[in-house]
Amino acid sequence: MRIDVLTVLPGLFDCFLKEGVIGKAISSGKVEVKVHNIRDFTTDKHRVVDDVPYGGGPGMVLKPEPIFRAYDELTKEGEKPYVLLTEPWGEKFNQEMAVELSKKPRLMIICGRYEGVDERVKSLVDREVSIGDYVLTGGELPAMVIMDAVLRLIPGVLGNLESLRADSFSDRGLLGYPNYTRPAEFRGMKVPEVLLSGHHKKIESWRKEQSLRKTLERRPEIIENLKRKGLLTKEELE
Numbered sequence: 001m002r003i004d005v006l007t008v009l010p011g012l013f014d015c016f017l018k019e020g021v022i023g024k025a026i027s028s029g030k031v032e033v034k035v036h037n038i039r040d041f042t043t044d045k046h047r048v049v050d051d052v053p054y055g056g057g058p059g060m061v062l063k064p065e066p067i068f069r070a071y072d073e074l075t076k077e078g079e080k081p082y083v084l085l086t087e088p089w090g091e092k093f094n095q096e097m098a099v100e101l102s103k104k105p106r107l108m109i110i111c112g113r114y115e116g117v118d119e120r121v122k123s124l125v126d127r128e129v130s131i132g133d134y135v136l137t138g139g140e141l142p143a144m145v146i147m148d149a150v151l152r153l154i155p156g157v158l159g160n161l162e163s164l165r166a167d168s169f170s171d172r173g174l175l176g177y178p179n180y181t182r183p184a185e186f187r188g189m190k191v192p193e194v195l196l197s198g199h200h201k202k203i204e205s206w207r208k209e210q211s212l213r214k215t216l217e218r219r220p221e222i223i224e225n226l227k228r229k230g231l232l233t234k235e236e237l238e
């Protein structure tokens with residue numbers, strides 16, 4: 001997968017693209033992520049990327065020309081990217097969307113900022129995406145959240161075991177099961193016996209029961225949703 005990011009603050013991505021699973025996926029060549037400074041696509045001396053809104057009102061708006069110039073330059077050759085715009089009132093990002101996006105060969109993420117982007121930029125956009133009902137100073141963190149959730153789903157990016165665990169639960173939106181590691185007792189708190197039993201079938205059913213219970217307690221709508229879609233087995237429903 002290739003991802004092109006358009007932003008006025010490219011430096012925000014430096015650590016994200018170097019560290020951890022994402023950093024390894026890029027350095028190993030499994031995925032390609034290029035961050036582009038929208039300012040590099042301006043033509044005036046002051047490299048202006050924003051301007052005051054027509055009709056008045058507070059703040060500034062990202063100008064269309066630099067973004068269109070970047071889009072034209074980056075789409076001259078190769079596959080046309082699926083274009084996302086990160087903004088507070090977009091479609092809510094979730095695991096389902098992460099799975100869908102992970103299947104695209106090429107993404108472009110335009111990071112909104114200020115009061116927003118000129119509406120004409122949306123003619124380039126396939127999906128306006130929000131990571132939540134709150135307003136941030138820029139769309140760069142949402143872009144990193146989206147890339148993290150999407151890139152970890154690319155085959156080979158995660159170690160096998162981890163990706164296997166993710167498939168069985170998170171892709172149905174169920175909350176994860178409790179995790180423990182050594183020591184078996186810590187400050188009077190013991191690891192549940194079943195996890196020390198080495199009985200894999202019992203451990204698996206305990207984990208599934210814990211995951212369903214936690215989801216029912218905290219996010220009952222996810223259970224209802226899975227029931228409606230017939231995605232819960234008979235024993236899971238008991």
Ligand SMILES: COc1cc(COC(=O)c2cn[nH]c2)cc(-c2cccnc2)c1
Binds near residue numbers: 085112130
């Ligand atoms: C594209 O335009 C934007 C983008 C952002 C940054 O993104 C988010 O906040 C976000 C993205 N997912 N969840 C939150 C902020 C505004 C904005 C609007 C009004 C007042 N102040 C700022 C506009």
